[in-house]
Amino acid sequence: MLLEVNGASRSFGGLKALSEVSLHIRKGELIGLIGPNGAGKTTLFNLLTGVYPPSTGRILLNGHSVGGMKPYRINRRGAARTFQNIRLFTAMTVLENVKIAFHQHAKHSMISSMLRLPKHFRGEEEITGKAMEMLRIFSLADQADERAGNLSYGNQRRLEIARALAAGPKLLLLDEPAAGMNPNETRDLMNLIAWIRREFSLSILLIEHDMSLVMGVCDRIYVLDRGMLIADGAPAEIRSNPKVIEAYLGQEA
Structure with a gap:
């Protein structure tokens, strides 16, 4: 297993941003991470890349515990990321x-x-x-x-x-790479992500709000809502999952 997250939680004062989240990524998998705004997706990315240490739980990268490790050390262990807001020099x-x-x-x-x-x-x-x-x-x-x-x-x-x-990296974490792109750019990005996975033989964890992109490239999808994992499975399962529909569209839907 390339990445294992076991019961990871993160609190900021009295606010629990993540609660007992567990997931795994095998070598070569392309995994989606979705959820409404404020669900805890970027917080989880920050735990995986050392921006914050987990309050509880374990994070293993290639069998090595990296929870609480400095970002540069996690990067050297094989995890690299992009950001929701582009950070270039x-x-x-x-x-x-x-x-x-x-x-x-x-x-x-x-x-x-x-x-x-x-x-x-x-x-x-x-x-x-x-x-x-x-x-x-x-x-x-x-x-x-x-x-x-x-x-x-x-x-x-x-x-x-x-x-x-x-x-x-062995694991590439992409935080909303299609944000601000038009449909043509998003389609090109979807093809690029699929190509990167094949060409570089790596695993990818993808946060994205564009469902056409997520459903089009991912093997499996995890869904967060209010800091908790509410569903995981293949794209077809997630698309029809009542809990996911409720989280995005509300109880009446």
Whole structure:
């Protein structure tokens, strides 16, 4: 099992944002996480990536406990994420944004960089090559020298995903990647996510409000409502689940 969450809860003062949530993701799975606004989806992502420690429960990544670990350590363990609100280094170039992610796996040391030794230049050349290849995969190579903040909204989303993949994750967590996109961009994103899963042989956990995207790409779906897990299953099961319908549309529906 790649990811196991057992009874995870998180409280903020007297508010319980998550209550005894348990889920699992196998290697190679593409899993959806849905629920109404305020259901606790992003809070769960924050627990999985070390932004907050769980108040109770265990989180295992590749069999190792990561609950309460610092974000950079969880990233090195194999989990990378994007954010609901795009977080790029907007004043830096497109290429520099991706190179930053590759640098954590750099083979040359800080001393070789400070002394400008040949190993530093070989390492930088290798990282630049890898970053350019990643940009080519995402059709961003021709904008490598452009400031990230100047990209279109859709291309900023693509760059954020490219940067996350540059960290070499086993688990990619996507927080509402289709937010702000038009239907054509959403359709392209759906194809891109399915392609990433195949090409990079990784698992994906996806928060998304666009049900056409979730139902179109996910193997299984977990549903949160008011911090509690109310359903999980295949897309067809979730679509017709009375608890899910009630959570989204209200009792009368």
